[in-house]
Amino acid sequence: MLTVTLVLCAMVALATADDAAAAADVELSSSQCPPNWKKHNNRCFYFESSPKNWVDAETQCQTMSGNLASIHQDDEHKFLQTLTQSEAWIGGSDCQSVGSWLWSDGTGVSGTFWCPQKPDNTQAECCLKTNTQPAQCWDDTACNTLLPYVCAKSL
Numbered sequence: 366m367l368t369v370t371l372v373l374c375a376m377v378a379l380a381t382a383d384d385a386a387a388a389a390d391v392e393l394s395s396s397q398c399p400p401n402w403k404k405h406n407n408r409c410f411y412f413e414s415s416p417k418n419w420v421d422a423e424t425q426c427q428t429m430s431g432n433l434a435s436i437h438q439d440d441e442h443k444f445l446q447t448l449t450q451s452e453a454w455i456g457g458s459d460c461q462s463v464g465s466w467l468w469s470d471g472t473g474v475s476g477t478f479w480c481p482q483k484p485d486n487t488q489a490e491c492c493l494k495t496n497t498q499p500a501q502c503w504d505d506t507a508c509n510t511l512l513p514y515v516c517a518k519s520l
Contacts, residue, residue: 405441409519411431418511426517431517433514436478436495452495454512456517
């Protein structure tokens, strides 16, 4: 009976140690983002409410070792909606070639969340904003518009 009790105690102790190690891993993982950045999947996101034009926003993101955010999946789109809760610049642009959208971080565009009848595909509106009301969708707009913005960087 004493042996069974010792084995059970050892199993509980090991399970508790495993739980503590797993919690430490989660804590370590979430602490990989700088202060005021939010972790989502394998990237860190930063929302800046002070408005800038698209180029100045991208430049500011680069000074923080990031880029304006790219969105590749529905869960990222929803995450940014809750992070910003307002219209904000993200990293899409077709300024180089109208209708050919690219992300400023160099990743390919996969999946889109355009508002109905968007993009306009005009040179005058070649930068991408998100959370356009009422559907919280994407809209191309003039790059000199002053908006809050979202930066992103990989972990």
